[in-house]
Amino acid sequence: MDYEKYRQAINLRMSCRKFTGSPIAEADLDKLRALVCAYNEESGLSMQLIIGDPAPFDAKQAMGLFQGSAGYLALIGKTNDPNRMEKEGYFGERFVLEATSMGLGTCWVASSFDKDKSKAAARDDETFDIAIVFGKGEQKLSIREKVIRTYLGTNHRTQEDIAPDAQFAPDWFKNGIEAVMKAPSTKNTKPFSFCFENGTATAKTVGNHERVKVDLGIAKLHFEVGAGGGRWELGDGATYSGKL
Numbered sequence: 001m002d003y004e005k006y007r008q009a010i011n012l013r014m015s016c017r018k019f020t021g022s023p024i025a026e027a028d029l030d031k032l033r034a035l036v037c038a039y040n041e042e043s044g045l046s047m048q049l050i051i052g053d054p055a056p057f058d059a060k061q062a063m064g065l066f067q068g069s070a071g072y073l074a075l076i077g078k079t080n081d082p083n084r085m086e087k088e089g090y091f092g093e094r095f096v097l098e099a100t101s102m103g104l105g106t107c108w109v110a111s112s113f114d115k116d117k118s119k120a121a122a123r124d125d126e127t128f129d130i131a132i133v134f135g136k137g138e139q140k141l142s143i144r145e146k147v148i149r150t151y152l153g154t155n156h157r158t159q160e161d162i163a164p165d166a167q168f169a170p171d172w173f174k175n176g177i178e179a180v181m182k183a184p185s186t187k188n189t190k191p192f193s194f195c196f197e198n199g200t201a202t203a204k205t206v207g208n209h210e211r212v213k214v215d216l217g218i219a220k221l222h223f224e225v226g227a228g229g230g231r232w233e234l235g236d237g238a239t240y241s242g243k244l
């Protein structure tokens with residue numbers, strides 16, 4: 001993993017809900033397709049890159065939020081995989097950071113679209129949980145986007161809430177938490193906490209909304225990038241290794 005590239009992408013990224021509608025170069029789409037193949041191989045997920053297909057975002061529950069996107073990544077995995085959602089968070093966010101470093105806008109979408117209208121097809125033993133919409137983002141924030149951001153900004157949990165013992169931890173842990181604070185999460189709730197104990201880190205979910213483990217997977221990736229190495233065990237409450 002190119003930590004420096006990902007660190008820059010973390011600093012640049014913010015959810016993009018308005019796109020220009022212009023197409024993405026075929027070479028860039030090929031790069032995204034190759035990344036998705038590699039992530040599926042590594043994770044056992046069955047994510048699908050869908051180009052075009054605006055129907056799920058034209059549906060009523062999308063409230064016209066994601067007009068002009070180039071496509072989306074459908075996050076699909078085996079229904080009986082207990083770590084499916086965490087992997088979707090971790091590998092989906094890798095896709096987001098790669099797309100960001102290619103100059104594309106992205107947004108995770110759990111509720112503001114209609115899965116049933118999607119061209120993405122989950123098999124009988126799979127579940128389509130969530131999407132990441134992407135495309136060329138509008139440079140200027142729309143008034144609607146500003147309203148959304150102001151509203152979601154009020155959900156913020158502070159660094160003290162998320163990692164109360166960070167001040168007593170080594171720099172790699174502090175850097176990891178700094179990157180975690182920039183992670184996207186459902187309604188900006190940041191439903192996770194990180195501890196430094198016995199010389200290493202552990203991460204667990206807080207609360208139990210439906211996709212809390214997706215948020216955990218995203219946050220674990222951000223931590224790894226911020227810390228500049230190491231690797232998480234899978235699971236809620238799991239341990240980090242490699243940065244001792």
Ligand SMILES: Cc1cc2nc3c(=O)[nH]c(=O)nc-3n(C[C@H](O)[C@H](O)[C@H](O)COP(=O)(O)O)c2cc1C
Pocket residue numbers: 013014015017065107108109110111112113130152182183184185186187188211214215218
């Ligand atoms: C798992 C997940 C699901 C999300 N679902 C939606 C959604 O349905 N609609 C939406 O407008 N934003 C959605 N978001 C985007 C969040 O609202 C956004 O990440 C959060 O407010 C923080 O803002 P930022 O991404 O600009 O840092 C989702 C984010 C995550 C991580």
